[in-house]
Amino acid sequence: MAPANTTDSGKAQPTTATDAKADAVKPEPTLSTTSAGSTSGSKPADAKLSKNETASNTAHAKSTAGATAPPPPPVEPAQPKSSNAGKVLAIIAIIIAILLAAILYWHGHNQALAQAEQVKQLQQQLQQQQQQVQDALSAAEGKQAKQLASVTSQQDGVNEQLEGLSRKILDLDTKRPNDWMLAEAEYLVRMAGRKLWLEQDGVSAAMMLANADERLAAVNDPSLAPVRRALAEDIAAIKSVPKVDREGLVIKLNSISNQVDKLKLDGVILAQAAEPDFTVSGSVSDWKENLKKSWSSFSDDFVTVRRRDGKVDALLSPQQHWYLSENLKGTLLQAQLAIYRDQQEIYDSALEQAGDWLTTYFADDSVRQFMLEQIEQLRGQQIKVEYPQQFSAQDNLKQLLDDRLQRLLTGQ
Numbered sequence: 001m002a003p004a005n006t007t008d009s010g011k012a013q014p015t016t017a018t019d020a021k022a023d024a025v026k027p028e029p030t031l032s033t034t035s036a037g038s039t040s041g042s043k044p045a046d047a048k049l050s051k052n053e054t055a056s057n058t059a060h061a062k063s064t065a066g067a068t069a070p071p072p073p074p075v076e077p078a079q080p081k082s083s084n085a086g087k088v089l090a091i092i093a094i095i096i097a098i099l100l101a102a103i104l105y106w107h108g109h110n111q112a113l114a115q116a117e118q119v120k121q122l123q124q125q126l127q128q129q130q131q132q133v134q135d136a137l138s139a140a141e142g143k144q145a146k147q148l149a150s151v152t153s154q155q156d157g158v159n160e161q162l163e164g165l166s167r168k169i170l171d172l173d174t175k176r177p178n179d180w181m182l183a184e185a186e187y188l189v190r191m192a193g194r195k196l197w198l199e200q201d202g203v204s205a206a207m208m209l210a211n212a213d214e215r216l217a218a219v220n221d222p223s224l225a226p227v228r229r230a231l232a233e234d235i236a237a238i239k240s241v242p243k244v245d246r247e248g249l250v251i252k253l254n255s256i257s258n259q260v261d262k263l264k265l266d267g268v269i270l271a272q273a274a275e276p277d278f279t280v281s282g283s284v285s286d287w288k289e290n291l292k293k294s295w296s297s298f299s300d301d302f303v304t305v306r307r308r309d310g311k312v313d314a315l316l317s318p319q320q321h322w323y324l325s326e327n328l329k330g331t332l333l334q335a336q337l338a339i340y341r342d343q344q345e346i347y348d349s350a351l352e353q354a355g356d357w358l359t360t361y362f363a364d365d366s367v368r369q370f371m372l373e374q375i376e377q378l379r380g381q382q383i384k385v386e387y388p389q390q391f392s393a394q395d396n397l398k399q400l401l402d403d404r405l406q407r408l409l410t411g412q
Helices: 017-024 043-068 081-175 178-197 202-219 222-240 246-258 284-299 318-340 344-361 366-379 392-410
Strands: none
Touching: 178 202, 178 222, 178 392, 202 222, 222 392, 246 318, 246 366, 318 344, 344 366
């Protein structure tokens, strides 16, 4: 095989038989010999010539061998491996890109379908809600219209009733003016009951009942005789109740309480000791007794011993004295509250307790005597009073007014 020729581009070109023949007909170079003296001056040229001759001989030998040998088959040019790998990678990348694009398109298409379905469902729900709201509004409007019609009809009925009552009241003013005096008498009876049972003021209650009787007397109606009789009985029952001067009792108790700070504590009172008898008798037989008396009279100037029989109470400290005074004031205040509450037992107990403390712990002076006298006077007072539970004339008046009003409304 002939060697491949190289071109400027560096690629190997195949050698053909025509090229081999051209090399065979090339003339052989002539060798010229020079003398030894001339060769010394042209050494570089000879070296180049020897190299050319060697190459020529080698080419000639190859051409001769090629003339006798059969021509070689054409050789395909070698493809570079790097370009094939790049193409494969490019194809793989294109395939991956196509797959990714297909996946993204499929995913986006599915999301679009799901969103479209959700939007459709939301629209359906919105339509249903709008329909429900419309139905509710329609029902509410219908109900409101019915209620308005009912209220309007009721209002018309009330207006008619008011007009009828107005006409009847005008007729009452012209025909039965005495009925107003009956209503005033009934009001006075009710106010008398409040005065008696709430304020326990029997005097004011009796005066109001008497005024009510005067109103009935001014009517000059014989049919009111039972009512006036009941009023007279109620007035008598109130006047028969014993009067309690509550304000006077409270003022007296308050004056007693103001004297507490002037009291003095009771001191220790000892029993009177008996004086010894030192008189000597004239009898000789009493010499022992006379000697004893003489000795006692002599020693009495140095040491004195006296026996006292009796109970001695301990003195109170200043703090206990203050507590005692405050407790006494509180007891008197409790009696004052019992007067307004009709608590007879508490009233009597408080006065008894105050009297015991005055007698036990305080000195016997004019202040204590005054307080004990006042407390003794207040003990006999009766503060609890039994009032009538109900006025008999009140029911009669109320029934009379109801009957007259009923006859007026019915037009009788």
